[in-house]
Amino acid sequence: MSAVLLRSVRRVGTSGTPADVLVTDGVVTTIAPAGTLAPSSPDTDVVDAGGAWLGPGLVDHHTHFDQWALVRRRVDVTGCDSAEATADLLADVARTGVADPVLIGHGYRDGLWPRPARRALLDAAAPSLPTVVISADLHAVWCSTSALAHFSRVLGRPLEAGEDGVLREQDAFDVTGALSSVPGAVLDGYVADAAEAAAARGVTRVVDLEMRFGLDRWVRRIHGGTDALRVTSGVYATELSDVIARGLRTGDVVPGTRGLLTMGPFKVITDGSLGTRTAALVDGSGSLAWAFDDLVAVTRRAVDAGLVPAIHAIGDRANTLALDVFEAVGARGTIEHAQLLVDADVERFARLGVAASVQPEHAMDDRDIADRHWAGDTDRAFAFASLVRAGAEVLLGSDAPVAPLDPWVSLAAAVGRDRDGREPWHPAERMSALAAWRGSTDGRVGVSVGDVADLVLTEADPLAASSAALRSMRLLGTAIAGRWTHLDL
Incomplete structure (x- = not known):
C-alpha cells in the first residue's frame, strides 16, 4: 500500500x-x-x-506532442515582424554553424508583415543549407529553393511553390511530418523532457493529436520510463483502418501502461487556419478539405467503430459544416478550435452535445490578424463566454506548439483576454474563472x-x-x- x-x-x-x-x-x-x-x-x-x-490536475485537451518536443529545439522566429527579419535571424544562426542537414525555424506569423515571404530571402540566408520556417499555426511551411528540392526527394513527389516558397495545408503537413522523422530514441528523449516540463506546470494529462498515430510510440516511451503524464492519443483518417482493425475504441486503456495511456478520438481537419488565410468562411474564402458527404461517411465509420470524433474547424463555414456532420451522424464529440461562429451555431453546440475544444491563447496571438482579415466579424471570434452561456461544454488546450503547453497561459487568456499590457480584446467573451477552471480539469473544481x-x-x-x-x-x-x-x- x-x-x-x-x-x-x-x-x-x-x-x-x-x-x-x-x-x-x-x-x-x-x-x-x-x-x-x-x-x-x-x-x-x-x-x-x-x-x-x-x-x-490540469488537462491540455489539444496538443501535437512530438511537434512540441521538437519545436523546443528549433530556431524561434516568433519575435520577427517581417520576412526580412526572419531571414536575418536564420542567417545569424547559419553563420554559427548548424549540425543538422536542414535549418529549421518555427513560429512565423505573416498576417501582418509589410511584405510577403520570398523564397530568395531564405536562399540568401543559408546558401549551402536547405532552410524551412514552419508557421506558428503549422498550416504553412516557407522553404528555400534547396529545401523544396530536398523534400521533393524525401517525399517522392514534386513540391511546387511560387516565388514566396510557401507550401500550405497538406504539402506543409507532409514536410512537417518528414522533419519529425528523427531517430526514435532521440525523439523519445525530447518527449520525456517536454513531459517533465508540462508536469512542472501542473499538467497531468494531454490529448495528443499528432498527425502520425502515436499510440505505439507512447507505449514504448512509457515502458522506457516516461511517466510524467497521462496521454490520450488520437488518430487521423489516414490510419483509421488500422485502428479499427485493432479494435481500438476511444477511452480504451492500453494494457501494460499503468493506466497512463488511453485511446483517443478520431481527428479530421475540415479547413485551414486564420494565420495562413485558409480558414473556410461564409464569404466563400478559404478552403474546405472534405465534401460534406465524404466527411459524414468517414465520421460515421469512425463512430460505428467506437471512436469519438474531434473535428477541426476554424472558419464559420467550416464550423457550420462540422456541426452539420455531427447532426447527420447523430454523434457527440468535439469541434477543435471553433474560432469563428455564426450566431445561429452557438446554441447548436449545446443542443447537439458537441464540446468546443478551444485554445484561448490563440485569441491573444491572433487578435491583430483577426482584426485585419476578419474585419467586422471579430465580435463572434473566439466566442468563449457565448458558448458557456448557451450551455455548451468548453474545453481548454494549447494546440502546442501553436501556443505554449502551459495551462496557466490558457486560463489567463480565457478569463482576461488580455496580454502584454493591452486592453482586453472583446471583453464580453471572457470566461468566468470557474468555467475556465472546469474546462482545464475535466469538469472538476x-x-x-x-x-x-x-x-x-x-x-x-x-x-x-x-x-x-x-x-x-x-x-x-x-x-x-x-x-x-x-x-x-
Whole structure:
C-alpha cells in the first residue's frame, strides 16, 4: 500500500480553511481539519504544504506532442515582424554553424508583415543549407529553393511553390511530418523532457493529436520510463483502418501502461487556419478539405467503430459544416478550435452535445490578424463566454506548439483576454474563472474523498487570481494517482 499525507492544504473551491488530505493507493481517502491526521503507516510520504492550494490536475485537451518536443529545439522566429527579419535571424544562426542537414525555424506569423515571404530571402540566408520556417499555426511551411528540392526527394513527389516558397495545408503537413522523422530514441528523449516540463506546470494529462498515430510510440516511451503524464492519443483518417482493425475504441486503456495511456478520438481537419488565410468562411474564402458527404461517411465509420470524433474547424463555414456532420451522424464529440461562429451555431453546440475544444491563447496571438482579415466579424471570434452561456461544454488546450503547453497561459487568456499590457480584446467573451477552471480539469473544481489523486499544488488560489497572476502562477507540486511528477516545496 502506498500513502501520501498532505498537511495544511487549502482546497480550491472552498473557503480556504486548511485541511489535511490522505491519499491511499492513488485515491483521496480522507480529508480532515489541519493537524488532525496522522500517517497511515511508517512508509507514508508526509508533505507539509504550508497552506498551498490543492486542486485537481490540469488537462491540455489539444496538443501535437512530438511537434512540441521538437519545436523546443528549433530556431524561434516568433519575435520577427517581417520576412526580412526572419531571414536575418536564420542567417545569424547559419553563420554559427548548424549540425543538422536542414535549418529549421518555427513560429512565423505573416498576417501582418509589410511584405510577403520570398523564397530568395531564405536562399540568401543559408546558401549551402536547405532552410524551412514552419508557421506558428503549422498550416504553412516557407522553404528555400534547396529545401523544396530536398523534400521533393524525401517525399517522392514534386513540391511546387511560387516565388514566396510557401507550401500550405497538406504539402506543409507532409514536410512537417518528414522533419519529425528523427531517430526514435532521440525523439523519445525530447518527449520525456517536454513531459517533465508540462508536469512542472501542473499538467497531468494531454490529448495528443499528432498527425502520425502515436499510440505505439507512447507505449514504448512509457515502458522506457516516461511517466510524467497521462496521454490520450488520437488518430487521423489516414490510419483509421488500422485502428479499427485493432479494435481500438476511444477511452480504451492500453494494457501494460499503468493506466497512463488511453485511446483517443478520431481527428479530421475540415479547413485551414486564420494565420495562413485558409480558414473556410461564409464569404466563400478559404478552403474546405472534405465534401460534406465524404466527411459524414468517414465520421460515421469512425463512430460505428467506437471512436469519438474531434473535428477541426476554424472558419464559420467550416464550423457550420462540422456541426452539420455531427447532426447527420447523430454523434457527440468535439469541434477543435471553433474560432469563428455564426450566431445561429452557438446554441447548436449545446443542443447537439458537441464540446468546443478551444485554445484561448490563440485569441491573444491572433487578435491583430483577426482584426485585419476578419474585419467586422471579430465580435463572434473566439466566442468563449457565448458558448458557456448557451450551455455548451468548453474545453481548454494549447494546440502546442501553436501556443505554449502551459495551462496557466490558457486560463489567463480565457478569463482576461488580455496580454502584454493591452486592453482586453472583446471583453464580453471572457470566461468566468470557474468555467475556465472546469474546462482545464475535466469538469472538476476541488478535491473530494473518492477522487483519483491527480492533483496540483499552487501558491495562490486559481479561482481568485488575475489574468496576470495566472500567467505567472507558481506551481509547487503535481501528482498522478498520488505519485509526484513535480514537487517544489
